Amino acid sequence: MCRHSPRRLTEPAFCCFIVSNEAHSDPPSSHQTRRRHSLHHRDPPRLLAPSPYPPSHRLCRLRPGPRPSRLGPDRQLSWRTHQTDQPLRPTDTHGPPVVAQLPNTQGHLGAHLRIEPATPAPGEESMTRIAEPQLGFADLELRHQGVHLDPLLQAVAAFLDDQATLVEQVRQDLVRGLKNPNTGRSGITPSQALRSLILMRVKNWDYRELRERINDGYTLRGFTNFDSHRVPKHDAFNRAFTRLTPETMRAINQAVVQTAVQLGLEDGRCLRVDTTVVATDIHYPTDATLLWDTVRTVTRLVDKLHEELPRGVQGFTHRTRSARRRMQELERMSATQRQTQQVPKYRELLRITEQVLENARQVVKKTAKVKGMDVIRRAVIDQLCQQITAYRGLGEKVIDQTRRRVLDGEQVPVDEKVYSIFEDHTDLIKRGKQRTPVEFGHKVFLAESAQGLITDYQVLDGNPADTNQVKTSLDRHQQVFQHGPELYAGDRGFYSAENEEHCRQAGVSRVCLPQRGGQKTAEREALERSPAFKKGQRFRVGIEGRISVLFRGRGMKRCRAKGRERFEVLVGAAVLANNLLRIADLLLHRKPARLSKAA
Structure with a gap:
């Protein structure tokens, strides 16, 4: 041993x-x-x-x-x-x-x-x-x-x-x-x-x-x-x-749909369309809360600038506590109190907000003259000054719309309003829904095929009518599938005589768009009661379920990302996840081709 x-x-x-x-x-x-x-x-x-x-x-x-x-x-x-049938070669x-x-x-x-x-x-980089x-x-x-x-x-x-x-x-x-x-x-x-x-x-x-x-x-x-x-x-x-970028997500979705067509999973012969609203991550906007958001945000950024400057910030007065008190008083007023106390309280809140914005402007002006700092600190200070300037611009818009609406009694147009200083791209959407008469976010157009694939999606600006989406959706469908759909189904919001004519010119054989308003002729009544039209409307209901899946299962109900681009990326990612799951399910349950019998 x-x-x-x-x-x-x-x-x-x-x-x-x-x-x-x-x-x-x-x-x-x-x-x-x-x-x-x-x-x-x-x-x-x-x-x-x-x-x-x-x-x-x-x-x-x-x-x-x-x-x-x-x-x-x-x-x-x-x-x-x-x-499995391919041998490996060294x-x-x-x-x-x-x-x-x-x-x-x-x-x-x-x-x-x-x-x-x-x-x-060849042609690739080694990164x-x-x-x-x-x-x-x-x-x-x-x-x-x-x-x-x-x-x-x-x-x-x-x-x-x-x-x-x-x-x-x-x-x-x-x-x-x-x-x-x-x-x-x-x-x-x-x-x-x-x-x-x-x-x-x-x-x-x-x-x-x-x-x-x-x-x-x-x-x-x-x-x-x-x-x-x-x-x-x-x-x-x-x-x-x-x-x-949104362009990348759109290109990926188009490539996925094209691949589904090449695999024989999709033919684009049936199309159902609808619009929905995806909310942005904001609180319900009022003039008082928007003014309060402006005061506290600008003050917070000035405090950060004070920590970065060698000698701090001079000549800036903190008014966050007084602004918060005025905002809370306005939000807690009853309908009777608003008749006599609303205008004076708004005048005080407007005066406080204007004072904060003017002081912030002077701070940014003085900061630009400060010298003797290293490159990194200078970059941080410049970024803070840019943020203060951006929020000052939004705050001035909030002050203008509050003065016009509350003090002057003017009806401010929708496209001139600011609904959030954090998500200033937010639109106000009214769709006539009883449970949600007013929604804040963006209207999204969706087009779905019979196989459950979302072949087209668009994040719209403002609150356009649904009738404006029919012709453009047919043109995009023609570019993807090289032919028009045989069935085009939508709710009554998409109906118009011009849209029906656009569908016929695109080669649609069955147009299932119920008439909205007006007196229906006997021929129209017979058309909407026909079995083919009713079948097309039953097919249209499927897109309501698809929207529900996108909201509940893919996180598209409310976008918590910041900015318009991030909003569009979220919508594109939710659509991509839906299409990939549908393609995977179709591939798993795809029946093998039957072999022809010997003669």
């Missing part, structure tokens, strides 16, 4: 199997023998060269190591799904070919793994910041254990794997504005950003829950391509999603 054996039993030991061919090798020298015995007292050596034999993950228990680099010097470990690499094939299981996360060269394709992460050995083990995705998410993942152009659209947004995408920290990849956004809208999660769910479950890690790598914090997802 070796004299060092007791030490081996008490301390962690390393076991290394060395396979060598000693049939034609020289006998070891005494120096080599002493060196071999000395290795028992050291850390195990690293393998500097790959083995000529393919490793087997079935036989080896791999110890988790440090996070692998995203791009190796000449090779990269990647995974992709292949058809790729041309500098070293020996290594192919690890996992069992083919329905819904398995990744079927094959292989080492591929990391050189980019380390947004390169796809390399798989680790832990991913091999988990895939071998047969971890399954939800069948619907697995179908969505397989569909996204085949659509590389969708990821390219996201990549262009992520690198937009970067001086050198090849340098800096590694960020969220385009594939991870797109899949995480889809998952966020499918599950209707916020940013924190999205991060926790992905970090906690391996199936969602596989769907979002994070695998065993570290999942970033929730604000990283927010920054990545903020870089996406």
Whole structure:
């Protein structure tokens, strides 16, 4: 027994199997023998060269190591799904070919793994910041254990794997504005950003829950391509999603619809349309609350500016407490008190707001003359001054509309009103609904096919009539499907004699738009009572359910993102999640083609 054996039993030991061919090798020298015995007292050596034999993950228990680099010097470990009837062929690499094939299981996360060269394709850039992460050995083990995705998410993942152009659209947004995408920290990849956004809208999660769910479950890690790598914090997802543009989401949705047409899942022969209102994240606006918002927001920004300036801010008076008291008094007034006390209280609140805005203007003017600061602090101060100036402009509009409406008794036009200083793009929508007579947000036009795919969506400006959307929707449908629909169904808000004529010119054989107002002729009465017209109206009701799904399940009821662009991105992401789930469901329940009988 070796004299060092007791030490081996008490301390962690390393076991290394060395396979060598000693049939034609020289006998070891005494120096080599002493060196071999000395290795028992050291850390195990690293393998500097790959083995000529393919490793087997079935036989080896791999110890988790440090996070692998995203791009190796000449090779990269990647995974992709292949058809089961396609044999794997080794790729041309500098070293020996290594192919690890996992069992083919329905819904398995990744079927094959292989080492591929990391050189980019012709015309592509090698961007380390947004390169796809390399798989680790832990991913091999988990895939071998047969971890399954939800069948619907697995179908969505397989569909996204085949659509590389969708990821390219996201990549262009992520690198937009970067001086050198090849340098800096590694960020969220385009594939991870797109899949995480889809998952966020499918599950209707916020940013924190999205991060926790992905970090906690391996199936969602596989769907979002994070695998065993570290999942970033929730604000990283927010920054990545903020870089996406409405044009990108619209292009991705159009590509998804075109792919559904190519797969034979959609023909565009039936179309049902409707409009709805997506609310912005604002409180119910009143003149008093808008003035109070202006005072407290400008004061808060001036306080931040005071902390950044070397000598602080001079000549600014805090009036938040007095403004809040006037606002609360106005909001708590009864109908009788408003007749005598409303105008004097509004005069006081207007005077306070004007004083705060004038003081803020003087502060910004003096700050522009301050010198002797470093570049970083100067940039922060300039940004604060820009924000103060922007809120001052909105506050002046609020003061103007309050004075015209309350003091002068003028009816202010809708397009000249400000309903929120935080979401100034908000529109006032009146649709004649009894439960919600007034809504604040944006009107959204939706067109749905018979298969449940939203083939067209538009975020409208203001509150246009539904009759204005028929001709433009037919033109966009013609561009997508190269033909007009056979059935066009909508509610009575879309009806007009001109719209029926537009439908006939577009090749629509059945126009199911109920007449609105006026005396119906006998011919019109017979048309609306016909079985074909009633069937078309029953088909139209389906879009009401689709809107309900978008509101309750895809987070489109209220947009909590800031700005008009973020609003349109949210609508586009909800539509994209709906279309991908519908395509996945159609692919899962698609009946195989019947084989023709032999003659």
